[in-house]
Amino acid sequence: MKLAVVQPETPDAVEHEAPLPVLQLVGVRKTFGDFAAVEHIDLDIHEGEFLTIVGPSGSGKTTLLRMLAGMEAPSEGNITFRGELINDLPANRRPTCLVFQSLALFPHRTVGENIEFPLKVKKIAPAERKARALELLNMVRLPENYYGKNVMKCSGGEKQRVALARAFAYDPAILLFDEPLSALDYKLKKAMEKELKDLHRETGKTFIYITHSLEEAMVMSDRIGVLRAGRLVQVGTPEDIYNRPADRFVSEFVGEVNVIEAVRSTAGGWTAAEGGAPIELRLPPELSEANRVTVVVRPEFMRFLEKPDAADNALNGAIYNEYSLGSRIQYQVRVGDRTMLVELSRAHGWKGRFDRPVLVGWDAKDAIVVPA
């Protein structure tokens, strides 16, 4: 087992050296009849990175993953592995291994037999197979006496680990994950996310993970690709996705946000498309010509104001309800006929009286301006 593989500090470092991407997708498209599940995807996947593809259900992420695994062939475009075209290479001859959402453990085989399956395919001697299986059990933090255990009698988290060990036994260059953690309860899921990232570090292999949860992606990934209706809307580091979302869809995907449509007024300033309140905003250079933009403000950048000039923007509203989010409190504020969300840390929160009139505001620098 390779341990302590040197990881690139940031993807930028990789781009400087410009090595061959381990996996390259050029114009990849997949149609089923008239329906295009995946539309023209260009993507370079770097050696040893943890890339997560996020998208809502039906966005084509499973289809994309199945194409990488070799279970579906692309209708158009090319997939290359280290410069070699692998479009039509079947799954059993690809250097990829998929961890299924269902885990797809063989129910009639023991934990050991499951892990040894890819070794048996390679016709490795039984003694050597067993030694390797025990090694893998250690790696995924399962006790060695699980070797002879009925796989169906394992708990959810244990099955997860067996599926991981089996995938590592195949020794693929790239591991693919199809939301394998979705069936676990919250606490175990959180622990497994971190363990998966540790395993990524320890093995140095390329991980490609798909999920519908951006929160999950944020925890683990070096880079995140956001998929919407078969198209990659944005690919970037978790920080990019969070701080510089490409559009309203990505910004809303990150979490609950306040969205305000703004139009350029005749006087040269900006006003809310609904209501006409003046909005102060900072236009990014690429939108300098736009006449209509979407302003996205995260609830944590909103605050309650004493006076209207305490922030760049201020709106009159009334508190409708409050929700405890653990370390923070979220307030739902009715402004006109729309709802805005304000989040304060518990320390700064205050017990509001329902329907109490408040002034909510935010600074222009905290707002994200995306194309309308």
Next chain:
Amino acid sequence: MADIALSSPGTITAPRRHFAIPAGLRCATPVIIFLLLGFVAPLVTVAAYAFATPRSFAVFRSFTLENFVTIFNPANSVWLSFAWSIFFASLTVLLLALVAYPIAYGLVRVFGKWSGLISVLFVFPLFVSENVRLYGWVLFFIKNGVLDGTLKLAGLVGGPDILFTPGIILFGMVYVYLPFMLFPMTLGLAMVPRDLVDAASDLGAGRMMIWREIELPLAMPGILIGMLLTFVLAAGAVAEAKVLGGQAIIMITHDIEIAFTYSQNWPLGSALAVLLMIIVSGLSLFVMSKLDLDRILGKR
């Protein structure tokens, strides 16, 4: 129950409940009565007849092993009928497994939306009586019949002379019992999750390895049920050998029928029937015990 609860203060209700018949048993009573009259009673009668004086109707009034002595007398060739029956039944099961597997696989994995229609086509012959269908085949294969006549009319040499041979008996049995193998097998194959096949392939396994390691073991419960069902049915088959085989081969079931009808020797017929039951159920249980179903099903 409700009125017991209402009258409970003061009255002793608990001991009475001990004698109450549980609801499950009460619901099962009609079935139990039906099974006792329709299944157990005839079976007991047949067993009793097996020990009655030969060529008599002295059931329950005599006890003798004479019938079995007759059967086990080496001068008697009845053992040959047993052998033919078991041999043909085994061969039928083997051929059926080979014939039905590709069809079952197609129904589950290949035919897609046509599966329903194709299944119905396989069920359709069951709507017609077995004897009628077999006589249909006789008309098809008989000299100057459908096949032979048509070929001769077309100026060809005529059809093969295969009617009344052991081969045609086997054909008839495979034909008649196909649905009984096909549907349990289809169910068995449908129980193999698609993901497991994909996963095995993804882990490097080829077609044969997937079949041997994943598909076959997971479909085994269905396949075994199909084999057991067809074996028991085929061992009890009588019409195929009589109608298509034209008595080229005498099956044990035919011997039993003769004993009950022409020779009016009910005790001998019963003894043969009891023996057949013991042999068939013994063989089936032996084979089932050899195959570890729990392991196959992963319930170990």
